[in-house]
Structures are given as structure tokens and as C-alpha cells.
Amino acid sequence: MTPFRPQKPVHHSARFWLWGCVFLASIAIVAFQVMVRFTNLRPHEKVRQSGNDVSTPSQELEDHVSTKPPGYVGPQVCADCHRERVAEFLQTKHFHASHVPSPDGMPTGFQAGQGHFSSRVPNIEFEMRKTDEGFFQTSIRNARSGVQETSWRIDLGYGAAPNDEVYFSWRGELLFELPVAWLHSRQEWGASTFNPDGDLLRPMSTRCLECHSTWYQHVAGTQNQFKRDNAIQGVTCERCHGPAQQHVNFHQTHPEERNPEFIIHPGRLSRALRQEVCAQCHSNAIKHRGPAFSHRPGEPLDRSYKTVTSRYREDDHVANQDKYLRESKCFQNSETMTCVTCHDPHRPAHSGSQHEPRAVNSCVTCHQATECDERGRLPEGVRDNCVACHMPVRNKVQVYFDTENDAYVPPVTAYEHHIGIYPIATKEVLHEWHRQQADGDSRRLADELSKELFQYWLAAADQLRLEYRHLAAIDAYRKALRLVASPEVHQKLKDVIADRVAIDESTIVAARQIRHQQFQEAAHTLEGILQRKPDLASAHGKLGTVYATLGKRDQAVAHLNAVAQFDPDDAYGEGMLGWMAYLDGKFDVALEHYQRADEIEPYKAKIQHEMGLAYSNKQSWDEAKDRFRLALTIDPRHADSAFHLSQVLRAQGELTEATEFARRAVRITERKQPEILLHLAECLAEGDQLDEARRIAADAIDVAQRNHPELVPRIRRRIGEFRDR
Secondary structure (H helix, E strand, C coil): CCCCCCCCCCCCCHHHHHHHHHHHHHHHHHCCCCCCCCCCCCHHHHHHHCCCCCCCCCHHHHHHHECCCCCCCCHHHHCCCCHHHHHHHCCCCCHHHEECCCCCCCCHHHCCCCCEEECCCCCEEEEEEEECCEEEEEEEEEECCEEEEEEEECCEEECCCCCEEEEEEEECCEEEECCEEEECCCCEEEECCCCCCCCCCEECCHHHHHHHEEEEEEECCCCCEEEEEEEEEECCHHHHHCCCHHHHHHHHHCCCCCCCCCCCCHHHCCHHHHHHHHHCCCCCEEEECCCCCCCCCCCCHHHHEEECCCCCHHHCCCCCHHHHHHCCHHHHCCCCCCHHHCCCCCCCCCCCCCCCHHHHHHHHHHCCHHHCCCHHHCCHHHCCCHHHHHCCEEECCCCCEECCCCCCECCCEEECCCCCCCHHHHHHHHHHHHHCCCCHHHHHHHHHHHHHHHHHHHHHHHHHHHCCCHHHHHHHHHHHHHHCCCHHHHHHHHHHHHHHHHHHHHHHHHHHHHHCCCHHHHHHHHHHHHHHCCCCHHHHHHHHHHHHHCCCHHHHHHHHHHHHHHCCCCCHHHHHHHHHHHHCCCHHHHHHHHHHHHHHCCCCHHHHHHHHHHHHHCCCHHHHHHHHHHHHHHCCCCHHHHHHHHHHHHHCCCHHHHHHHHHHHHHHCCCCCHHHHHHHHHHHHHCCCHHHHHHHHHHHHHHHHHHCHHHHHHHHHHHHHHHHC
């Protein structure tokens, strides 16, 4: 047998691939989602993964594409035996992490006359309203052709008072985030970043849904396709105790048994595993190592997720308390401390107070009041407020919205979980105390502290701006302005906001230019972004790909290498460098890049597929098969992996399995790819199934004549060979 080299998919010329890649990734950054490198999907794959195809997969693929319900029962079933515990838990923020809209549970912004929002983007407004059919969000575009309105039903909400409430809408089985959210802390509407060139929606992140709900049946290989049957909204009992069906069945048939069976009791886990029950959402463990919704409490978190290490706090996942708690001496010097030392997951947090009594009580179990060196110098009214000094409240600047009158507004606050000594926090406590007192000494001290705190936050903001940390700088300038109304500082705030706005708007412009194949113009726009923020990894990645498209290889490589330099958790640069090496025939070099990309993104079908291509060209057949199979495990409808796996199997003489995967590739592509149809015909012919081979080859000719006429002569020759046989 002559050495086999798998065919590169049709349309995988460097220029076509790079253009397609740039376009798809440009949309991703406009949505501010985690950047992955540009994709080389076939046209049929682009349609499916872009969220425009809501068709149901064929029944033959159904078993592959969906995770199966693992035996969740929902909190109502738990209440049969744990009524008081469940009733109390239903009042917690965890339970309300996601919810279906209800007439009495939506904010006042849906009342008549309060639902209008004018966005920062000219000519785009929104209306939020309640009708007899439900709650709706409507975009209003004032275009040259007239007013264009698009309405979306609000099917799902995240969050509740006192933070933000974000809304989602279903399109078939696809879940999308709507642009406008309600900011409870400000009692006004705010818009997340959206792409005005598109339909204003962005696909729901699977990892987000995992942390805001207990169970959804995810369709593997998609970002936002879910089956809603048996979904369990909110973070409920089973998110921490595991699926309860077996537990319920056992105790219903053994009512005399008092020892809980077939259920996880987090309190009986090791300290490390108990902490990871919370860390599955309250950490930077955000990259999948396996299927969505497959993690179970009591399992090591690292088996299910890769934890990323952000450079700065504003780059954190929404909730990353686990990291900072672990850095605390309180945690490190204790053998028992975990999140539940201070937080009771079964009860709602105490409201109306600046600190939770349980947290204070937890402090005094290890620390005597007399140990506080500052206690004697503090006013009596704040002496026992350990949390305010040692865990100060700060804004989560990575979660932000644009209001009608301001930009990059963070509606969520959180306690600093790196428990420590913060002199500035103590001064903030004293400033707030003295500001509320009526005597002259307190007013004088409050004024002095205002000036001192103003200088602190101003210096911090100036330094953050020099480091191109725009979101953190905006927050620090605002803190300074709340203390002293300085025109100079107000101008600095306006300038840094303008820098960030320019980056966001230029990103949209670059996406538009790439979409229209204006690569030189896109390069100029991306260079401008990097002048404002030289350490923006996603911009380096896109610029590297644009330079590659323009034939400027050295510049391309430099910018693609910069991706990992500025964000070691972004696999895009390594993946693109791997693909460029692959196109050059440097398969060992390509594999080095792909292996580094695989370490960063351990569950990406595209990386596995391209590693399979490189191994195939090295004739490392077993490694190639492993990678193609893993790609198909991650994305059962990855047509190219099914096609190339079939080619490798056929080359090794494993004809039965090769034919099986060829049929699978044909099903995935809906019989629209002539080269895949021809490959199936060849497999059938080798297996002496000549009649079916001729029929499939005839189908290949029909498709090729419509879309790829250059393939017709080749297919006709093969049909002639079948006839001769």
C-alpha cells in the first residue's frame, strides 16, 4: 500500500482559512467572551455553530450529541423529607441564581413608562415591557430604510436584588443573552456590550449556565444549545449534594433507614473536596476538561475544569473568592476553615447590615478582640466590625454595564476574600463613621480622611492607567471623586473612559473590516487598539492573523506569540502558529504548538482535530485516530474529524469502521459535501457494495455540479472504475 496522506479539506487554502478565522473570532471579541483562535470550519459547520441552525440532529446522532439526565429530582422532591431546610433554602441567592420570569418577581423597570433605554450606540434604543403574553425586550433601530423593531421574549433571568438581573431568550434550543439588564443597585437599565452590526444577541456561555442552574441537557459540540426538558433552574440542593434520584428511591423503599444513602454530604468530605464544592463556581475553574454539567460534588475539581490564572483582578471570572481565601493566612493556618465557616449555604444572608454576623462570629472563634492593635483607637461603634477592616467591600469591575448617563458601571460588590490587614479599609471605616457624627471634631476628622483617601485613590488610578488597566482605573477615579469633587480628576475619568470606549468601538470596526475582507484597513484599526492597550492579547491574536493573511509572516508570528505572553490562558496564538506550521508542512513544529494549545484548552474539538491532521501527515496513525476520536467525543458533529478518521481507518485496512465514520460524516453534512460523498462511495466499493457505491457517487456528482464543478471529472473517473469492477 502506498503511504497515505489525508486530504486537506476543500477550501482550506491559507487565505480562505485565515479570512474565515478572523471573521468568526472578531464576533467573539465584540461579545467579550473568552477568545479562541479563528476557526477553519466548513461552510456547513459555520452555519451550525453560529447559532442560526436550530434544526434537530438526526436520530442516528442523537445518542452522541446530548448528555443524558443523571438522576436529578429537583428541590420539591427533597422537600418531601427536608421541608424546613428546603423552605429556608428557597430564600437564598443561590436558589435565585436563575429563574423563569413571574408577574410578581420582575423589577419595577417593566412598569409602564419605565421601560425605555437609549444605548450608547447611535440610533439603537430598547423598550422593556410586560404584556399578557409575558415579558419582552425590543430593540428599535432608526435606519435609513425606516424604523426596525425586533422583540425577544424574556424566557430566563439571572440574578436578583441587590445586584444585576440579566435576561435570556430561547430560539428553538439555542439560548441567547439579551443586551439590556436591570441594575437593582441603581434602579435603572444598563446595556452589556453588544455588536451593533449583528442581531445584538450573544450566545449563552455553557460555563455560565452551569453556575446559574443545577441541570440542563447540553448538546455536545455547541456553545448554547440545550434541551429544556427536565432542566432545574437555580443552584439547588443537588448542586452540592449530587443527583438524588437513587437516594430518594432507596429511602422511599427503606423508610426505616436513618443513615443517608446514595447522596453526598459535603460536611463529611475532606477539607479540600469540601472547599471545591464551592469552588466549582466561586473560582477561576472555567475551562472544561469534560462534558458540560458532568462535574459532581466529591470529585476533584481539576478532573472537570482547568483553573485559569488571571493577571489582574479585573480579569477574573465573575466570582473568584476561592483563590483569595486560599491566599489568606487565616485559611493557611487553619486545618478546618472553608467557605462554610463564614457562609451558611442553607440560609439567606442577613440583610440590612454591612456585615454578616456569622462572619464576625467566625472571626472571634480564632481571634480574641484584644488581639486587634487598632481596637483601642477605634470608636466604640465600629470596634466589632472585623469584616469592614479585614475584608473590605469592593466593586466587581469585571462585571459592568453602560447606563444612559455613564459607562462601565459595576453594579455588583463583593467582600475582599484575601483576609488581611488593610490600613486603607480602616480609614474608610473611620471616614464613614465620623462623617455621620454631628460634633465638630468628627467633621474635622472626616474632612482630613476625605483628603487622605482622595490622594490614595487618585494615585492608585493614575498608576492603573499607566498599566493600561482601564476598568480598574475607572473604578479608582470614581472612588476619588466621591471624596473630593475635582474637575481635574473628572477629566481624567472622562479620558480613561474614552480610551476604553475607543477600544470597544474599534474592535467592532475591525470586525466589520475583516468581514468585508478589508485586511489592510483592519490591520490599521487593530494597531490603533494596541496603541491604547498594548497588552490586549485578543487584539494581538487578530492582528497576527490579519498580518498572516496579508503575507506579513514575521509580524504575524510576533503578534501571535504575544497572545500567550499577555494571556497565558488564551490558546489562540499557539493554535494559529500550529496551523501556519501545518500549512508549511512543518508537522513536528505544528504539533509543538498544538500541544501547548491543548494544555491551555484541554477540551476543544478544533485543537484535537488539527493535531490529528498533523499526526496523519507524519503517518502516526494511532495518535491521529486518538485525536480524531477525541474531537468527535467533544463535538459529535465535527464533520471533518469523522471524514479524516474514516480516511485513516481506510488506509489501515479497517474498512468496516471507516465506512461507519464516512456515513457519519455524510449525515452531519446533510449529503452536501461531494468529497465526503465520494469518500463514502470509495469505502463502499472497496467493501464490494458496488450498487450503493454508484448511487452515492451519483449523488456526489449532483452536489458537485451545483457547488464544486472542479470535482466532477474526478468523481466521474471513480464511477467508471466502479463500473469496471
